[in-house]
Every structure is written in C-alpha cells, then in structure tokens.
Amino acid sequence: MKNNVFPETVWEIEIMDFNVVLTDTVVTTWVVMLFLAVFSYFISRKLTVSQPTKLQLFAERIIVAIKDTLENSAVIPVWSLVPFIGTLWIFIGVMNLISLIPYFHNPTRDLSTTAALSVIVFFSIHYYGIRFGGLKNYLQRYIEPSVFLLPFNIFSDFSRIFAMAIRLFGNMLSWEMIIAILIVLAGFLVPVPMMILSIVGDLLHAYLFGLLAYIFIVGGLQAEERTLSQEKKHG
Numbered sequence: 001m002k003n004n005v006f007p008e009t010v011w012e013i014e015i016m017d018f019n020v021v022l023t024d025t026v027v028t029t030w031v032v033m034l035f036l037a038v039f040s041y042f043i044s045r046k047l048t049v050s051q052p053t054k055l056q057l058f059a060e061r062i063i064v065a066i067k068d069t070l071e072n073s074a075v076i077p078v079w080s081l082v083p084f085i086g087t088l089w090i091f092i093g094v095m096n097l098i099s100l101i102p103y104f105h106n107p108t109r110d111l112s113t114t115a116a117l118s119v120i121v122f123f124s125i126h127y128y129g130i131r132f133g134g135l136k137n138y139l140q141r142y143i144e145p146s147v148f149l150l151p152f153n154i155f156s157d158f159s160r161i162f163a164m165a166i167r168l169f170g171n172m173l174s175w176e177m178i179i180a181i182l183i184v185l186a187g188f189l190v191p192v193p194m195m196i197l198s199i200v201g202d203l204l205h206a207y208l209f210g211l212l213a214y215i216f217i218v219g220g221l222q223a224e225e226r227t228l229s230q231e232k233k234h235g
Contacts, residue, residue, distance in 0.1 A: 008105070025110040032094050032107070062090075070214060076132045076221060081214065084124055088210040092117070096172065096202035100195065108172045108205075111165065118164040121213040122157070128217050164212055171205045 011022040043059045052060070066086040071078045092108060099106035107113040129138040142153045 023110075024105040025107045025113060028098060028105050029095065029107045029113065031104075032091070032098060036091065036094065062086075076128070080128070080132075081217065085210050085214050088117070088121075088213055089206055092168075092209055093203055093206035096206055097199065099202075100198065106172060108168055111169045114167075114169040114172075115161070115165040117168070117209070118161045121164060121216065122161050124213065125157070125160075125216050129221060132221060160216060164209065167212075168205060168209050171208075172202075 008024045009021055010024050010027055013020050043055055046053070047056060063082065063086065066089065067078055067082050070081050070085060095107045095113075098104045099109075108117075126138070129141075142150050
C-alpha cells in the first residue's frame, strides 16, 4: 500500500504549449479496467446451463447477490439496475482493493476519479428517469409542487455530484490514513488483522457509493410516480 497522499506523475510531455501528464491514478485505473475486461471475457466466452464452470458459478452468485440486494426496494424492473449498480460496486471495489498490492495507488483516493464517477451517476439518474417516466414527466418534477422551486431542484441535482465525489474521496483518504496510523502504532506484528480491516473498509466504501447512486435513481423515479398520481387525482 502506498503512503503518498497525492498521485504521482508517471509520464509528462509538452505538446503545443500544453503539458500532458499521466499520473499513477490513470495507470492504475487502466490496469483495473483491463483486468475486469479480461476477467469478464474468460467468464462469458463459454457460458453453459448444463455444465457451468466454477468461475461461471462464482460470477452468477455475484450477479444474484446484487439482484437480491436491489430487489427489495426497486420501483422499476430490477434487471435494469443490476448492470449499472453492479458495475459500480465491482469497479470501485477492485479499485479500492488494488492498493493492497505493493506499488499500486488507490484511484479512488484521487478526487478526479471520484468526480468522474459522480458525473456518471448524475447522468444515470436522468437516464433512468427519462427512460421509465418519460421526458415530460421527468422534467415536470422540477416544478413540483411549485414552479418557484425550479432553481432549488436544479441545484439539488448538481449538489449530488459534489457530495458523492467528496464523500468517496474523503472516506478513502481518511480510511487509508487510519490504517497507516494503526500500522505505525501496532507495528507489523499484526499484519493479517490490519489487512482484513482494510479489505472490509474498502468494500464497504464501494458499497456505500453504489447504494447512494441507487437511492438517487430510485428517489427520482418515486418523485415521478407521485407527480403522476397527483395528475390522475386532479384529472
């Protein structure tokens, strides 16, 4: 696990008075994406119902677990949310855990990474809202119950980007600092408990980020349902 707080520059070149900088955050993120892409390829290339492999069974259990987690409170077909929320959980979880490997930097400890993830969540909220509620109903929720609330509702949407980005960034940065302090205080005589604690925290922060994304998506859809029910009542 690296102890530096800020990302390090791996490669830098000047092109037309612009400095192009490649940090270890970008490199590690590419490594994680490549790993997940190769892993997904080997899982999905020989799918079978009659004689599934152990790797296929392992992947199916993960998908079923994600589906069961979302199923209790979903207001839309749960399989529509599984690919997005499941990808967030897996992708962020692997990015958090990769810091356990020596010489790898945790990408989610970089604000640029968490900001990018939050922007993706922001657009996903609007995507699912328009897809399942229609453009008219989705836009109408911004002026409910009064048109004077329009700027506040818009500001609320944009504030989610900053809240989610800062939350994940702050959680991961503070968590790694806590682990580093505990290692300094306790020494390396207890590496296994420290490693287990780090793994649990990394997975928990990934779960919380995906859960927030899920809550925002479902919350927007529920707001549309309330708008539709009010229209039917007054209609």
